[in-house]
Amino acid sequence: MRIAMLAPIAWRTPPRHYGPWESVVSLLTEGLVARGIDVTLFATADSETGGTLRSVCAQGYEEDRDMNAKVWECLHISEVFEHAGEFDLIHNHFDFLPLTYSGLIDTPVVTTIHGFSSPAILPVYRKYNRRTAYVSISAADRAEGIDYVATVHHGIDLSQFDFRAQPEDYLLFFGRIHPDKGAREAIAIARTCGKRLVLAGIVQDTGYFKQYVEPALESGRVDFVGSVGPARRNALLGGAGALLHPISFAEPFGLSIIEAMACGTPTIAFNRGSMPELIEHGINGFLANDCGEAVAQVARINEIDRARCRQTVEARFTVGRMVDEYIEVYQQLLRHPPHGGAS
Structure with missing residues (x-):
C-alpha cells in the first residue's frame, strides 16, 4: 500500500509547539x-518523518510571514496531485x-475533515460527496448532506x-487565545474560585488578548506563558488540578x-460539540453549561480519579487505535474506491 499523506503547511510536521492538524498527521x-x-x-521541508518526505516550501507560512500562504498552498497541493x-x-x-483536484485523477482520495471553518465551505464538500471519501473526527462534527x-x-x-x-494547586487554560476557546471565561472561573490560572497558547486574536487577557494578568494569580x-x-x-475548556463553539x-487526561488531569468543559464524546461527566471530568456550573465543578475536582483519566486515554485515544482504524478505512476504499477513483 502506497499512501500520499497531504499535511497542512501552516506549521512544520510535527509542529514545534502549536499545530494540531500537523500533530495528528x-x-x-x-x-x-x-x-x-x-x-x-507531503509537508514543509523542515518536517521530520520516518517515511519519505516531499516538499515544495522550506517552512510553514505561520513561521515565515513573508510567504504568501495561498501561493504556497497551491504549489503544495498541486505537487501531490501531479x-x-x-x-x-x-x-x-x-x-x-x-x-477540487480530485476529479482530475484516478487515485482514490480520502479526506479527514478536521472541522468546518464556516458553512460557506460546505458546497465544495457537497460537490465531491461520494466522488471522494470523508472521515469525521467526531460524531458531533458531521454536516448534513455529506456522507462519511x-x-x-x-x-x-x-x-x-x-x-x-x-x-x-493551579488551573490551566491550554489553547488558542481566541473568543472560541474561552480564555476570558477561564479567567473569570479561576478568579471566582480563588485559584491560580496559567494560560498557554498562541495569541490568535490580538484584540481579544489585549482587551480581556492582558489586563487580567497578575504574576502568581493569572500567568500567560x-x-x-x-x-x-x-x-x-x-x-494542573484541572484543565478549563469553556468553549463558545x-x-x-x-x-x-485527551492530552490532559493522559497526564491524569481532568477537564471542566462547556458542553458543546464533541465534548460528551471525550468527557464522561463525573468520571474523567465535568461538563458545564456556564461559568457558574464550572465554578461549582472546580470545588468537586478531587472527586475525579486521576488514574481513571489516564485509563480513558489508554482505552480509547491511543495513536495505535487511530492507526488501526485508518488502515481499515484505506482497505475499504481500495476494495471499493469512491466514484472518482479507479475501479
Missing part, C-alpha cells in the same frame, strides 16, 4: 510507517481545496505524557483534553 504517518506501510509525507499515479491512495488533511465512511477519533502517543497522581513545546506542555498539563474534537 505526524502521529498517523509515523504509526503507519511503523506498520511497514509506504508513506510519502504525482497521484505513484500512489494507491491520497489522504488529504488540507481541508476543502484539494477536493467512518468517524476516527484522534489518538496520541502516550509516551509523550507522564501520569501525575498529585497535581499542583505563550505557546509551549512538548516538554513544557507535559509539565503544565500534568501539574461546537468544537470538532479537543486534543488538549
